[in-house]
Amino acid sequence: MDKQLLIFDFDGTLIDSVPDLADATNAMLTTLGKETYPIDSIRNWVGNGSRMLVERALVGKVEVLEGELTVEEADHAEQVFFEAYNNISGSKTVAYPDVDNGLKKLKDAGYTLALVTNKPIRFVPKILRSFGWQDLFAEVLGGDSLAVKKPDPAPLLHVCEALNIDPAQAIMIGDSRNDILAGQNANMDTLGLSYGYNYGQDIRELNPTEAFDDFAALVDYLL
Ligand SMILES: O=C(O)COP(=O)(O)O
Numbered sequence: 001m002d003k004q005l006l007i008f009d010f011d012g013t014l015i016d017s018v019p020d021l022a023d024a025t026n027a028m029l030t031t032l033g034k035e036t037y038p039i040d041s042i043r044n045w046v047g048n049g050s051r052m053l054v055e056r057a058l059v060g061k062v063e064v065l066e067g068e069l070t071v072e073e074a075d076h077a078e079q080v081f082f083e084a085y086n087n088i089s090g091s092k093t094v095a096y097p098d099v100d101n102g103l104k105k106l107k108d109a110g111y112t113l114a115l116v117t118n119k120p121i122r123f124v125p126k127i128l129r130s131f132g133w134q135d136l137f138a139e140v141l142g143g144d145s146l147a148v149k150k151p152d153p154a155p156l157l158h159v160c161e162a163l164n165i166d167p168a169q170a171i172m173i174g175d176s177r178n179d180i181l182a183g184q185n186a187n188m189d190t191l192g193l194s195y196g197y198n199y200g201q202d203i204r205e206l207n208p209t210e211a212f213d214d215f216a217a218l219v220d221y222l223l
């Protein structure tokens with residue numbers, strides 16, 4: 001493998017964060033006096049950052065139509081969600097099998113590792129520390145670190161520029177259409193993981209360069 005930089009997605013790729021996200025979402029809905037949803041519904045609402053998760057939960061579906069929510073309503077719900085997620089984040093979030101060892105093997109093999117998530121950046125350091133990963137990544141960007149988030153290629157290109165690495169030497173690795181499209185939009189190779197959250201769609205339908213059903217297979221491919 002002649003590439004230098006591996007850019008990883010976070011939720012659904014390295015960590016299974018949906019149990020905590022679902023608890024926070026339902027805590028928000030309960031606070032607002034609305035009906036709660038099962039984790040299997042909420043899993044399909046993750047991927048475009050907290051704001052979209054909150055809006056989808058308020059309307060109870062993936063597609064939020066123009067005019068269905070007021071900005072004030074969504075702003076308030078987002079603040080309630082942030083508080084709830086801040087209080088519980090970490091307790092039920094686990095790394096997927098072979099991720100911890102796999103990341104260390106890839107780093108030891110000479111790759112530079114970076115993290116680009118659509119999760120708000122304020123929640124990221126605490127989760128990284130909980131897995132002892134705080135020094136693994138040369139660059140870490142959240143969904144609100146720049147004006148745009150994945151599937152826009154800007155966060156990926158920003159990381160390449162900060163690390164002075166040609167995007168042609170980078171690979172985007174993730175579980176969702178937002179990761180694969182961001183990588184394709186940045187003209188990078190893309191590697192898909194099938195076990196995460198992709199709105200119920202098979203990641204292979206997005207035509208990543210390769211796709212894997214577990215993290216160990218991804219590591220084998222890269223070493
Ligand atoms: O917070 C989200 O919506 C998903 O975050 P991710 O980009 O790490 O998958």
Ligand SMILES: [Mg+2]
Binds near residue numbers: 011012047
């Ligand atoms: Mg993801």
